[in-house]
Amino acid sequence: MRTVAIDLGGTSVKLGVVEHGALVSRTELPLTPAFHLGHVAAAVHAQLDGAAVDAVGIAVPGIVDPAGTRLVAAHGKYATLLQLDLSEWSLAAFGRPAHVENDARAALVGEVTDGIVAGARDGVLMTLGTGIGTAAMIDGRLVRGRHGHAGILNGHVTVDFAGQRCPCGNTGCAEAFASTWALREAIAGGELEPGPELAARLRARGAIGVRDVVETRQEPESAAVLERFSEVWAAALVTQCHAYDPEVVVVTGGVMRSAHLILPELSRRVHERLWSSSFRPPVVTPVDPATSVLRGAAALASAPDNEGPS
Template identity: 65%
Template sequence: MRTVAIDLGGTAVKLGVFEHGRVVVADEFTAVDGGIGLDEVGGRIDRLLDGEHADAVGIAVPGIVDPEASRLIAAHGKYAELHDLDLSAWSRTRFGCPAVVENDARAALIGELADGSARGEQDAVLIVLGTGIGTAAILDGRIVRGRHGHAGILGGHVTVDLDGPRCPCGNLGCAEALASTWALATDAAAGDLALGAALAARLAETGTIGIRDLVETRREPESAAILDRYLRAWAAVIVTQCHAFDPEVVVVTGGVMRAADVILPALRERVHADLWSSSFRPTFVTPDDPATSVLRGLAALAAHDLDPASTSTTDRTTKDGHDDR
């Protein structure tokens, strides 16, 4: 079976063609100014397929999804042209088969449940530390979606500072508005951060800075202070997820985890210290191949959607997924 996976990420679009659950060819390009042209996506997929047909298609979007209607409901500042567009119908017209559509963080978790760092787990949460902060959860073997598609994925918008700035989502003091890659770039550009010499030099050279720059300059007191504040915000998100879903495993992924040797131990220590006294202290893992988590999850979802009677590892997490909590 040949499956097409389309990950419409916050800053990049990733494409993959899978055969028998393994990626055989892939492509990636930058999403310019939060927009994406489906014609370009379709053309690139055609080149990847090289004359072959697709049996199933999976599409991930960085926002609220109506999986039954196959639509992106809301994604602040991203992909406005996709809002309320029937992506499954687009796929049927473009590739000859409908698509299963899912939030990108949920797809990433499904990918790690299928054949990655959380394989076989029944209770797990995921946090994506990238451009923003994404989350997802599986509870008793079922992906958490909720009645209106919002459950489990808004962990980055938990309030961590009552006096914090207003987030683009509308809430005040969100973790994402205080401790994400876009927040760091915004605050640095506005001159709202105290920067040490090394970090300031990087900002002057490139015009922007990211979390990796904080990690690499953490010997400067200014960078260390910013990084500590970010770690506290991320830990607060994970503690909230753990209190809500009581997971066995916490999957930490995203571009920030290029510095996993620094970030992961610090997060684990802080979360374990801050959890409710009787709460289970979950295992922390990070994917071996985080760049493909979403694509692998989409391939598993699309394959299951085509064959609901399958007994694959993800059958527990996807077959029951439409009977959501």
């Protein structure tokens, strides 16, 4: 079986072809102001080189409709795709309708299918990137809820009721304190003064991310930011664990390339703060986080009930 997987990410678009459960081809497109779906179709066809397609999976950074056909809500991302029937677009582009799913859910399925937690049936995932994405699975089935919001909004749990208003509408969200966009806003607004090395990176590239903070942690300014971020991430993870009682916790995203510097302390904080009788789940990070979403999107598109492994 040959499946096309498309990951519409926050900074780039990842494309892959999966055959018999293995990712055999992968490419990436930069997300520019001129981006449109025609670029995606052309790049996928170049990967396929004339081969037929059996299924298509598309992952998006937002709320999807219950039928799994379109993106219905997102904040500041892919405005041109809102309410566009991506399943119909896929049918026209590749001859097969697509199954559309939230990207964090797809990432969790990717890791449960053949990743770091292969075979797990109860788990939660948090992805740390431009924002904070989350997902949950109970007894082998993704948590979606009546309107598609369940499990994926834990980045918008309140960690400070007196905090600033988040673009989502809530106050004091975890994402508004400990994400790449929050970091950039804090520096631009003068709330955070970066140390010399972090400031040099900002001047050189025009933008920085959480990974830059980790890599400059020897500077007091970066160390203080990392401490605050770790506290927020732990608080959000504890809420996920209390809500879904997982057997395993997956933390992923670009910043987890420095997992050896982040994961042990994050795990300690989570285990320390869980309800006294709660199970202390292992906190792990994927071996290949860059392909989690692609592998999960393909698994969902290929599964009879679009749930991934059962």
